Amino acid sequence: MTDSPAPAPQPTPLLDRHEALGAKIVDFAGWLMPIQYAGILEEHRATRSAAGLFDLSHMGELVVEGPEAGAALAAALVTDPPSLALGRAHYSMICGEDGGLLDDLIVYRLGPDRFMVVANASNARTVSDALVHRLDGFKAVLDDRSLATGLVAVQGPRSMAILRPLADIDPAAIHYYGIAEGSVAGVPAMVARTGYTGEDGFEVFVDVARVHEVWDALYAAGQPHGLVAVGLGARDTLRLEAGMPLYGNELDRATNPYEASLGRVVKLGKPGPFVGREALEQVARDGTARRLVGLVLRDRGIARHGYPVLVDGVAAGTVTSGTMSPTLGKAIAMAYVPTPQAEIGTMVAVEIRGASVPAEVVPLPFYKRPS
Amino acid sequence: MVPADLRFTKEHEWVRVEGDEAVVGITEFAAHQLGDVVFVELPAVGRTLAQHATFGVVESVKAVSDLFAPVSGDVVAANDALGGQPELVNSDPYGEGWMLRVKLADAAQVDGLLDAAAYEQLTAEA
Incomplete structure (x- = not known):
């Protein structure tokens, strides 16, 4: 038996920028990407309090x-x-x-x-x-257009102030979940008001050949505002606090949207057939045996991906993501639990290295930005 | 530079001998590799550690790492400050970030650990 060699990972077009900033680089989904620069906590906090700059060219x-x-x-x-x-x-x-x-x-x-x-x-x-x-x-x-497109996101309360002077369109005129064409730092761009952090912010799609110009301009313009470069490590803790699922953790081929508590996204009322409609209509009718919920641990410990969720001392679910929330100072997790335990306020437990640590089902998101 | 008066394991724990006791922690190299430490789980006072066996866990934002006992002996003190301030492991790994004080069962075990020069060489190759 022979293993076919894994293809060499694709370097992000901004790899030299990340290396110059002292990033730790990892192979993520076939791409060489920055996992962290100064540190996950610092990057996380900067995004919540000021702004973070993200290279998402792998998307x-x-x-x-x-x-x-x-x-x-x-x-x-x-x-x-x-x-x-x-x-x-x-x-x-x-x-x-x-x-x-x-x-x-x-x-x-x-x-x-x-x-x-x-x-x-x-x-x-x-x-x-x-x-x-x-x-x-x-x-x-x-x-x-994946390989032809570079993507840089600026996220956080200062993102508007950082992007505005660089853009020839008014970012304030872009609705949340909107997108507009214009230029950023003189580079033709599509500017979207979307993100994966729970903060206000923008995602800037540009020609991969010019993505470094946009990165450099945003990085420089952001310095007086406290912007830092943010790697995949803090991207994960930010999205987890914001209650956003990550494919591979919360979502996979064996999971349907209703189990993932994303049934509201499925438009069964739209006309015409779509792939999965019959199966999803049945799930919507019958309900699901398990649900994705948020957990806060009520004793010492951190729940991690793959740890069992215990109901009455018996393994009945699984933690999909967990961390010590930098913003809340509590151990938070997302987990699949049996539907009867999915109600807010239900006490379950997470098995951590053989010990049973109590955890409470809480509403998602864990963190909501001050409005 | 690692402190010259300490001994080290290949798993990046350090030991400082004080009389018939040893103070134990993890090295600056280990703390840096882990990233921001957010949780430390240590054994209770009175527990007996066996050299090379796991004695606890240190967790950064992203990773969970086992701690390995560099020496055998009974735990005489654990650093309770790490419960509320796990970041001391990053900021002062050889000082305020200490983890355990152990009553040495066999002082000769210390002689088998790496000295500062050997440990520096190990991390230089890492």
Whole structure:
């Protein structure tokens, strides 16, 4: 038996910037990406209190275009992209026929017949292949722009003040979950008011050949505001505090949106068939045996991915993500628990190195930014 | 630079002998590799440690790492300050970030540990 060698990881186009900032670099989903710079806690706190700059060039950007692009996406995804106004976006998911999750996505409407689907790096190929297959028969084509697109995000309460002087459009005029074309630091860009941190912020999509210009300009402009570069480590703690799922942790092929407490995203009321509809209608009717919930540990310890959740002393669920929340100073986790235990306020326990640590089911998100 | 008066394990614990007791912690190299320490779990006073066996856990934001006993002996004190301030492991690993004080069962075990020069060489290769 021979193992085919793993392909060499793709360096992010900003690798030299990260190395110059002293980042620890890791292979993440086939990409060489920064996991942290000065430290996860410092990066996390800077994003909550000032601003963080993120390299997200590993994400997959799939542009779907054609007179039936919207109809094709409505048949391919659980949401209804034709209902999006121009320049708006929504959170979506792509499922298999059995209702299991292939990925979670953001869908942006760039034009009447032009959409951009942003997929997780680890699933970009899967999503691209599935969409190509599902577009068959529709007057729509898919252009995988993943390698041609650089993506930089600025997130946090100072992000508006940092981006505004660099952009030739007014970022304040972009709605939450909106996107606009313009330029940033003289580079043609699509600026979206989306993110994965629980803060206000922007994601800037540019030609990969010029992404370093945008990174450098935002980094420099952000210094007086307290901006720091933020790696994947703090990206994970930020999204966890914000109660946002991560594919591979909370979501996978064996999980459907209703189990993941994301049933509200599935638009069963939209017209026409879509992949997974029959399975998801049945789940919506019958309910699920398990639900994704938030937990706060009520004794010392940190719940981690894979730790058992105990109900009456018996393993009945699993922790999907857990950390010591830098903002709350409490050990927080997301976990699958049996549906009867999913009610807010229910006490369960997490098994940590053989010990049973009490944990309370709490509402998500753990952290909500002050408005 | 690592303190010259300490002894070290390949797993990055340090030992400082004080009379017939040993103070134990993790090295600056280990603390830096772990990143921000957010949780330390230590054994209760009175527990008997066996050399090389795990005696506790140190957790950073991202990772969980076992702690290995550099020497055998009974725990005579544990650093309770780490309960509320685990970050002391990062900020002062050889001082305020100490973890245990152990009554040495076999002082000769200390002689088998790495000296500062050997430990520096180990981390230089890492």
